[in-house]
Amino acid sequence: MTLNRNDCLARDTADPLAPLRDQFALPEGVIYLDGNSLGAQPKAAAQRAREVILGEWGTGLIRSWNDADWFTLPRRLGDALAPWIGAGAGEVVVTDTTSINLFKVLAAALHAQRQVSPQRKIIVSERSNFPTDLYIAQGLAHLLDDGYALRLIDTPEDLPGALGDDVAIVMLTHVNYRSGAMYDMTARTEEIHASGALAIWDLCHSAGAVPVDLNGANADYAVGCTYKYLNGGPGSPAFVWVNKRHQDTFRQPLSGWWGHRTPFAMQPEYTPDNGIGRYLCGTQPMVSLSLVQCGLDIFAQTTMDALRAKSLALTDLFIELVESRCAAFPLTLVTPRDHAVRGSQVSFEHPEGFAVIQALIARGIIGDYREPHIMRFGFTPLYTSFADVWDSVEALRDVLATKGWDKPEFHRRGAVT
């Protein structure tokens, strides 16, 4: 039985999440398959920014640190985000960037290891990890200048062979930004712990996208961003989670005044706050930070079970349609077919992937490209419809057939995140 567009429309009609799409501002003529890079704009965001700027800043002025509870916002947002990553209250703060938060937890984890196993000086990660994670680990190792080094595995299957009594930390991204492949967090964490290492998980492509259970997996530390599936806005502050057993055992090195136990006592000596508060550092960008709540407010209207079911249905449909309707073209599926290890995106390789993506964008189908040759399509169940999937595949087929993508204007390389 061959699927057609009406079948997709019927699935939209039956989709319990379909009404949530109305809460996002999506431009006319665009099918947005890049929510894995920058989430769409909740319609509430502009009004929320107006309240923060005109009311809290303009009228409240300095009083808003108390009256609008600005100072506690990183913790309040952390508590609101926590259930979506299997964390509890007081375990998450929304603050700074993913890179900065990773530095904090890497330093914390290395310090923890130094107390018990000073010979463990290796940080294991994946060559295909999002580069900033590797760069931050390199930066910390370079700063410490004491034998710390990064060991990179080429595939997830290489992990067991990379573990050993010299490994302090394993730092993995739960869902790979390029392939969309997902680790079994529980099994891998257990394996990492059995080897004597600590597990840091990067949830940039997981939070709000797939089920995550940090406490259930007994993970040690996690970081992630809020501007992808969580729809917090461009560059909205990131989050950091620390397992309660580690929270009070370390004073992380980015020890700014927001992490002090009594920040307004203005003591010259740093005394870390108890709990997750010590992972705060400096004053946060309140307008951008406030908008994170707008995304979380939409999540609060559904469940991860519902989101995951639709995400898998969307990605299954996309794979099925591409493979059946674009079979004449040299497309190779990169993302796992197995639901258990698939994130909420689908990546296909094509020898002219960059140009094909540019041609699609010119037609209003926004995916993105990652070196080498990978076309990424993100599926965000809050605002992507089954008809969107159908129309995207039709556009892809048309682009591949007409070769409109081989015009020179589609070959300019630019900044795409």
Add this chain to the structure above:
Amino acid sequence: MTLNRNDCLARDTADPLAPLRDQFALPEGVIYLDGNSLGAQPKAAAQRAREVILGEWGTGLIRSWNDADWFTLPRRLGDALAPWIGAGAGEVVVTDTTSINLFKVLAAALHAQRQVSPQRKIIVSERSNFPTDLYIAQGLAHLLDDGYALRLIDTPEDLPGALGDDVAIVMLTHVNYRSGAMYDMTARTEEIHASGALAIWDLCHSAGAVPVDLNGANADYAVGCTYKYLNGGPGSPAFVWVNKRHQDTFRQPLSGWWGHRTPFAMQPEYTPDNGIGRYLCGTQPMVSLSLVQCGLDIFAQTTMDALRAKSLALTDLFIELVESRCAAFPLTLVTPRDHAVRGSQVSFEHPEGFAVIQALIARGIIGDYREPHIMRFGFTPLYTSFADVWDSVEALRDVLATKGWDKPEFHRRGAVT
């Protein structure tokens, strides 16, 4: 000759900066003397946020990284800010927080010293420095765990005695957040260099408030915030300046992908960008970051000479009026009378300073309080009038005379930044 309110009104009439006040949203019934803590809201900010949220984010979506030049915004803002701190193009980026940026330059300066004078392990600063500066230095020293330590002086006069061949860095805040006292940056930098140390200046209470000439002073590194005198918005991202001679000599440890030479090539190895770009780290909060331009746009309509002349006139007037009209009360001037060493605020000690400030705030005169006993009043020539100064002093006199401030509700300690 005794001044009266009409004299102040006459000075406002003659004030060439007076028209700029119209570009700020200031609430009815409030005299805002806390722009040294959080600057007032440029009226352009709400519209700018709307454009970024609805246009750049909502409609542009991921394309805005290119089309709206989001990726270069930290550098563009840095170039726009540079002339106000005596810096050149390509020397400043607006990014992250003051605390984070201080960590970057402290690590860079320590590394630079380690190459030439590894025995230099002391960071000199002031006990009365804003605490986060001390906390960050402590955090770095603790992380390096190699004999690095902080040496605190009690007064600026103690600096010469604290220098020596064990000192790697002197880290000073140009204008003290509590007293409003200002260092002679050129003379002190020369003295620091003569001793073999490097000079890091914190400009949080200087940028946009007083003349700063980083290159003229031959300073090494500087950091500062944009949310005080620069009116960038609550927690708007901070800036970092690095003298060109140091820019390419170090790979700072918060080496995230935004500081990579080719961030979109997604290489597993970090290669620092040339120049100030390597002081970038992770993805920036674009809504908050964009608003920094609104404050700078108002600065572009005047000069630092004009701002400084009015700032000194305002602070002179405030001191004169408080000392003449509140002479019956136990107020002690903390801020220097000497223009050469005065920032753009005036601090008075009063034994019940906290309660007095609360009573003033209840009357719409917003200053703030700093332990112990210090009442701070910031004077921001872009939007503070001479009549504001008169009215504030009258309110202060009234509060002190009626002792309304000794009611219990004015004694609740809360978060004030």
